[in-house]
Amino acid sequence: MKLIIGNKNYSSWSLRGWLALKQSGLAFEEIQIPLYGEDWDAQKRGMDDIAPSSGKVPVLWDGDAVVWDSLAIVDYLADKVGRDRFWPKADDARAMARSMVAEMHAGYGALRRDCPMNVRRRVEGAKLGEEARADVVRILTLWAEARARFGQGGPYLFGTFCAVDIFYAPIVSRFITYSVEIPGFALAYMEALWEHDWMQDWIEAAEDEEWVIEQWEVPAKRR
DSSP states (O other), rough: OEEOOOOOOHHHHHHHHHHHHHTOOOOOOOEEOOOTTTTTHHHHHOOOOOOTTTTTEEEETTEEEEESSHHHHHHHHHHOGGGGTSOOSSSSHHHHHHHHHHHHHOOOHHHHHHHHOOSSSOOTTEEEEEEEEHHHHHHHHHHHHHHHHHHHSBBBBBBSSSHHHHHHHHHHHHHHHHOOOOHHHHHHHHHHHHHHHHHHHHHHHHHHHHOOGGGGGGGGOOO
């Protein structure tokens, strides 16, 4: 298997695809393509053979099979190694977990806009717009419910590490980067996820990168 990813410091979707491969336990080769460099347009034109998704990452190659969306990658890997590797076993827990992942995959546009992922950066006193603050409240509400109902078996949202933690890992990074005010239960979860061995490997690699994307180095203006 080959996984094509972007900059580890900035690419939230790449992080999800990479964590999904780690969770699968399957061997894979990592191919990194720096995003939005000076020759980005030329690079995209040359990426058709490895990333046939209009220059978007992550992309998973498995023989003749090509998967170019992070949620599709999770589903594809779950088909190969078993659903229980990624999702809670109980119907009620699995229903909530799938719904939370789908909501993360499709939503929270204001938070993404105001707080682009930047693993290396720390911003004190970031000003979030009203819509982004509403996204934060919604996320914390879901985290609280998941932990209360299904989190007894471990420190993660559904106890053990699963697809939900994979998809909310970039949110944890954003909350840390922009010093978002977080209640205690969420801080404990964030600490557990941030200190996970796979996350630490990703963070270390992100900190060592030399690439800088200027437009993602400051929060967007409030709207």
